Amino acid sequence: MAKSKESKKVGAVMVVGGGVAGMQASLDLADAGYYVHLVDKSPAIGGIMAQLDKTFPTNDCAMCIISPKLVEVGRHLNINMITNTEVEGLEGEAGNFTAKLINHPRYIDLEKCTACGECSRACPATAVNEFNERLDLREATYMTYPQAMPRGFVIDRSICVGCGLCEKVCLAEAINYDDKPRQTEMEVGAVILAPGNGVFDPSRFETYNYMDLPNVVTSLEFERILSASGPYQGHLMRPYDREEPQKIAWLQCVGSRDINHCDNSYCSAVCCMYAIKEAVIAKEHAHGELDTAIFFMDMRTYGKDFELYYNRAKEEGVRFIRSRIHSIEPEGECDLLLSYVDDQGELQSEVFEMVVLSVGFEVGEEIIELSKRLGIELNQHNFALTDTSTPVTTSRPGVYVCGTLQGPKDIPQSVMEASGAAAASSALLNEVRWTETKIKELPEQRDISEEEPRVGVFVCNCGINIGGIVDVPAVREYARTLPNVVHVEDNLFTCSQDTQVSMAEVIKEKSINRMVVAACTPHTHEDLFRETLLEVGLNKYLFEMANIRNQDSWVHMSDPEKATAKAKDLVRMSVARAALLEPLEERMIEIKQRGLVIGGGVAGLNAVLNLAQQGFEVVLVEKEKELGGLARHLHRTIDGLDVQKYMNNLIEEVQTNEHIQVLTEALVVGFSGAKGNFTTEVLVGPGMYERKIDHGVTIIATGAVEHKPNEYLYSEDDRVMTQLDLGNFLHENSKEAAKWQRVVMIQCVGSRNEDNPNCSRVCCQGAVKHALELKELNPDMEVIILYRDMRMYGLLEDYYQEARSKGILFFRYSADQPPQASRNGDGLQVTFTDQVLNRPVQMSADALVLGSATMAADTEELASLLKLPRNRDGFFLEAHAKLRPVECSSEAIYLCGTAHAPKLMSESIAQALAAASKAGSFLAAEELRVGGAVAVVDPERCAACLVCVMSCPYGVPRINEDNVSEINPALCQGCGVCVSECPGNTIHLGHCEDDQISANLHALLEGVI
C-alpha cells in the first residue's frame, strides 16, 4: 500500500444518509482505513429499517438485528457521526472534494447528554410522533426511538414552549436553548450517497379515502402497529377504536405500477414480500382467527427463498386474490367495503375491519434537490442514474450511490450495494488509505498476577434513573463491607467524561486491580468502562458490571425497597465474581496479504479487479479454459449493454493487472488454515500440476447454470429452445429469426415447482428482453409469453410496459394447468388454458422458447472442502440473509454472484464489489486479534474423547499431533458449549470459568440456607 505524499487525494469519505446502507458503507470504509463522516439530516441514524417490526424472509426482529450495527457505528473510532445536518454543496473532483454542510441546532449538547430521559419526562409540550408514523404523540424534547444513535435527546423547537423545565431537571447541564445553526466544510476524497427514500403518500388516491377512514393505514403504519415499541405496544389494534381486527386486507401496488393516479410506473420491489410478512405476523399477534387477504396483480416473490415464504403463507391461510382494488368504501361505523372480480369473473364484495395500503417507494422533493446540489444525474423516475456494469457509480466521478436512491430494493440488496460503493471508493483512494484515520495509543498492561484482588466499586445514580428508586448511598455503604473491596463511590453519571478521568486517578491511587460498575447495562456501556481500564494499563477483562438499572430500578419502580435489596444482591454477586477475574491475553497474528477468488465469471472478475485496484495481490482460480462463465453466452442485457464487448474489456483488464494472477483449468482440491491464513491446493492445467496458494481471504464466485428442461419437446425438436439458446440464435442467425411468424415463450420451466420451489428471478426479464428484440427484428411477428406471474421487479417494469405497448401478448397459466407442446406433422403446437376465457387455446409456433430455471452449479465438493453450508437448492448460504449477504458463516470467506442465488448481471457486479469490500477491509487491518474470551484445552488432562469435536457448532476443536484436542483461538466463537460438555472438565472458557459462575451463585444465594 503505497502512501504517496504528493498525492492530493484525501483519505476520508463522506457518507450521506445513516440508514442501513449508509451505516454499512461507513463500517466497511472505516475498517478499511478511511476516516468516515456519516451525515444524516435527522437527529438519529437508523433510517427506515429502524421503523420496521420484523424482516422477511427470516422474520427476524428488525430492531434486534440493526441495533448492534447502530452501536458499532456509534463506537467506531473512525466514524464521525454528524446528525441534524444537511449537505449544501460539493465542490472539487474525485479524490479531493470540499463538502459544505449546514448543521441544524439540536439544543442539547451530545457531549454532556447521558440519555437518561429526565428532560423528556419533564417536557409539557407534545407533537405528532413521526417515527411511529403519526399514530401517537411524543414530547418536544425527545429521542427518536429508544435505541437511537447517537444516544442523546433533541429539542424540537417548532413546538417547544421554552418553559425551561428540561433545563431545570437536566443534572448533566446539557440543555442549550441558544444553540444556533452552523455552516461547516470538510475535505473528503469520495462521497457515498445513501439518503434512502420516502414512501408514497396515499392521500393522493381519492378513491382509497385514506385521509377520511381511520382504519385505512399504510404498510409503514402497520409496521409500527405490530412493533413492540410502537404506539400500541405490539398489540394488533385498529386505529379507530383500538379493537383487535378480525379481518384485514392488503392492497398491493399503491403508488407503484401506476400511471393513472401518479407517475410511478416502476415496481417498488419489496411490497409483495412485506405484505406477506405483515399478514403472517399479524396472524401470530391475533388472539383469535385472523382473516388476511392480499389483493395483488403479480406476486413478486423473486428473491432467495422468497417463494418458500409465499408458499408457507398460503399454507398458513393467508388469502391471495388477484385483483387491483379500485376503491375503499366506508361500511357501518368504521368497517371497509372492497369490491372485486374473482378468478371466475364473478363480482364479489367483502367487508374488512382494516385495510393496509402497500405503499411503494418514491423519491421525495428533498432528495431530488440534494441530488441537484451534489450534481448527480437522475433517471426518469428520479432514481440515481447508473449503468448495468457500474451499478454503484453516479454520473459524477468520485460520487457513489447505494440503497433505495439507486432504485427500489430490499435490505440485503441495499447492504450489498453499500459495501459495493465502499469498494469503489476504496479503489479510488487506495493510495491514501490510513492517512486520515485515528489510532488509539495505550499504555502497556500492568502485571497483576502477584497481587491480591483489590476491587473498586462505582455505583451510578444515572441522574435519578437509578437513584430515584434504589437507595444508592445504602448500596454504596453495603459494597464497602464486601470482601476485597478497597474503594467505593457513587456518581451522578458514572459514564460521564469527567467521571472517567477521576476513575482513572482513583484506580492508580488505590492500586485497584478489579473494577465493578453498578449501573445501566453492559450492552451499551461495558466497552466504555473497559476502555477506561485499558487507558490506565489494566487488562479489559478485569471489569464486571452489575446491572442495577435495566434489570432493577427500571423494572421494579413500584417497590424501591425490594429494588434496593436486589441492587445489593447484584453488587455482591459482581464483587464475588470480580475477585476471580483473570487478565486474558489477546495476541496479534499477521494476515496474509493476498486474496483468492474462486470462479472467473462476471462476479469473480469484478471481485478480483476491485481487490487489485484496492492494491491487494489476488489469485483468480477458474476451472474452465476460458474466463467469463455464463456471461460468455449472453449478448445483450435488457438495458442494452453489449455483454461480449464488456466481458472482453473486463477480462483484458484482469489479465493485464500486475496484482492479479489468473489460473485457468484450475481445480481446488485442498483447503486448510483459518481466517487471515488460508492455504488452498489447486491442480492447474492439462498437466494437473499442483500449486499451493497462501491467502488471507477467500471469495466464492462459482456461478450457476441453466436448467436443461426435459419437457415441452426440448432436445426432441430444434424449434424448442431455452432463453439462453434463443439469445445465441438471435446473435448468430437473426435473419432466420426475422422470418418467424409466431414465437411462444413459456415461463417457470423448472422453477416454482416441487423439485425446485424457488423463483429463478431473471427469466421474466429474459423473456421480455428477447420478445422486444424479436419485435424489433420483425414488428409483424406475433410474440406470446405464457407466464404465472410477471416478475418484472423494480425498474424492469418499464420494459414490461414497453412490451405490452408493442403488442407482445401475455397469457397467464396456472401451475396445475401447465401448457402443452405437441407436434402436428411438421408443425409445432402449443396448447394452454386461457384464464379469462377459461378454455383451452391452441396455436402453432415457429419457435417455442422456455424460460428455464437458473440452478446452482455443482459445488458439492468445494462446499465440503471449505466446510461451507448451502441451502436446499445448492446455493451457498450467507451468514445472515438480511444484514450479512456476502459473508459466509466462516469468517474471511465471502460470497458473490449467482453462487449465492440467481440474479441479474448488475446485481452480481454489485455483490462482487461488496465481497471485494469485505475482503479489502479484512486485509487492510494487516493483523488479526485472536484469543480473549475463548475456549482453551488443558492438554495434560485431555483424553481425546472427541466430545468437544462433536459438540462444537463451528467444528473448531481438532485432535492434534500430540493426540489431544486443540482449539484454534482465531476460530473459536466463545460460546462455551464444549466447556460444558467436556466430561473431564479440561476445557476452560476465558471470562466465564466454572469458578466464576459458582462465585456468582454462591454470592447471590448467600444466607438463603
Add this chain to the structure above:
Amino acid sequence: MRLRYPTNIKIIKVPCSGRVAIIHMLKALEEGADGVIVAGCLEGDCHYQSGNLRAKKRVIYVQEVLEKIGMEAERVAMYNLSAGDGPRFAEIAREMTEKVKELGPSPIKNAKKLASKKSKVEVAA
C-alpha cells in the same frame, strides 16, 4: 420498555445458554434457589447456531435427576425467546415466579428448617 416483573428474578449472564452446565443448575438448587430458568435463543435461531439445543438436553437431564431424588422437576425450566422480546421475558419471569410460589420453598431449604426465607429464582441467559 421498563416492563415490570418480580424482584426475585436475578440474572447471571453467560455467552450462550449452551454454556450452562448441569453442575451449574444443580449448584444453584443446592445453594438454595427455589427455581432456575435457562433462557436461550429461539430454537433454530441460536446466536451460536445450536447451543440452545444442548442446553435443552441438559435441562431435561436435570429435571430427570430432580424427579429421581423426589424434587419437583418444574423447578428447572428452559425458555426460548428472542433477545428483543422484552414482554415475553417479563411474562416468563412472572410465570416462573408463580409456579415456584405454588410449589413453595425448595425442599432443600425445608430440610434445613429455613422455610421462612424469600423465594429466589435464578436466570441464566
